[in-house]
Amino acid sequence: MVAIRDVARLAGVSKATASRALSGRGHVAEETRRRVEAAAAAVGYIASPDAASLVTGRTKNVGVVIPFVNRWFFGEVLEGIERALLGAGYDLTLYNVSERVSERSRVFEFFLARKRVDAVIAVGVDLDEREVEVLDRREKPLVCLGGSGGGAARLAVDDRAVGQLATEHLLHLGHVRIAHLAGTGAAHPESVQGHRRDGFLEAMANAGLAGDDTQVVETAMSLPGGYTGALQLLGHPRIRPTALFAASDEVAFGAVLAAERLGIDVPRDLSVIGVDGHEYAEMFDLTTVEQYPGDQGRMAVDVVMRLLGELSVADPLPDSGAPLPTRLVVRGSTTSPAR
Structure with a gap:
């Protein structure tokens, strides 16, 4: 079985350096990172997410709470979130919530409350005080994209x-x-x-x-x-x-x-x-x-990364919480009323 020591030996670095290079956590020179990644690919090494979680306390997984998966807007947002999370080395767990109280309670108080996700993005969902409190009590950063969530970080058009x-x-x-x-x-x-x-x-x-x-x-x-x-x-x-x-x-x-x-x-x-x-x-x-739902999804991930300390910028909200951009596009479906 291939281990991290095999990657380190082939790349000519210590096991600690090899681990940092592959996990993305901690400083590693770019040239060294590329050499370690090449060595890992050469020997077929795949880092264990469970082992990394034990070391860092992170699951490298973000929960996304969404009311619909079959509507265009939400699908576009979800695609933007997924691409941005993959680029940051994170997985996504999707929770499709309904208005039924029992189902929502199970999502927030059972699934999200357990150590399955590092943070939560709520898309177009109006969260009640208890739902926000459950996440806050377990120190899981929450970002609301549209909708509402008390004092949580929020991105939205006006x-x-x-x-x-x-x-x-x-x-x-x-x-x-x-x-x-x-x-x-x-x-x-x-x-x-x-x-x-x-x-x-x-x-x-x-x-x-x-x-x-x-x-x-x-x-x-x-x-x-x-x-x-x-x-x-x-x-x-x-x-x-x-x-x-x-x-x-x-x-x-x-x-x-x-x-x-x-x-x-x-x-x-x-x-x-x-x-x-x-x-x-x-x-x-x-x-x-x-509006631009794909960009909104990527921006929500950017805020999550800041709240998790993955980025060097301390301010968790881009543009100081300013409304997200919109634009009037005039086409043929509107005109002056008939006389």
């Missing part, structure tokens, strides 16, 4: 500003009958959906258009959800809006398909704007407020 920007784009085109297809749970003020809804309402109020008849319909943040919600909004000709702000691009795609079914032309009869920058947005000719 969702209220996103909602305001999308609505103001429609207002500037001359629309006054504007509806919002909000995500389920938009009544929760601290949720992503809630912030986007608040941005919509604020923009409408600033334009003197807010009132009891302001149309907000909650629906699942998915294409089927957008389709169903849009049928509800567009089915009454007398109160039909001329413009629609969808809380995500997938919701917007569903709204476009619903309009097509009802014989409503987009954008002549109905302007539609979404949020995300989905890879299909250009195909749908959809105006959207882009």
Whole structure:
């Protein structure tokens, strides 16, 4: 069986130096590191993660808590996280949490509480006080990407500003009958959906258009959800809006398909704007407020590495916690209302 001493002998270094070079922990000259890695490859040596964990107290594993794995945004974030973790020499353990209390409790109080992960990234999940406390008590750094988590490190776009920007784009085109297809749970003020809804309402109020008849319909943040919600909004000709702000691009795609079914032309009869920058947005000719989920995933890993002391920079939050970038991309799904 090949051992670390065989690698050290072939590379002409001590066992301690060989171990540091292969684990990535501790200073080793770059030339020496390359020589040790070449020696390990030559003899077929694979470092044992269990042995390294005993020495360092680290599992070299990060837990990722995510509500959906079949939605575009979350898939893109996950890919960004995975690539960044692999580059840092870490593994990923994925926990798909639902809203059911029993399942969430099991994830936080059983799996994450045990020594299976060094840190946790929560993506688009609103954590309660107990869930945050469980991780804090066991000294597992927590980074929230979107969502909320008390005093945990947090990265997010300014969702209220996103909602305001999308609505103001429609207002500037001359629309006054504007509806919002909000995500389920938009009544929760601290949720992503809630912030986007608040941005919509604020923009409408600033334009003197807010009132009891302001149309907000909650629906699942998915294409089927957008389709169903849009049928509800567009089915009454007398109160039909001329413009629609969808809380995500997938919701917007569903709204476009619903309009097509009802014989409503987009954008002549109905302007539609979404949020995300989905890879299909250009195909749908959809105006959207882009965000960059793959980059967000990589940034979350960067924060985790800082909190774990893997990077030389002490500040755990890049850009002092400034909102993550977004950009309005205007395409053919929005135009001025018909006269």
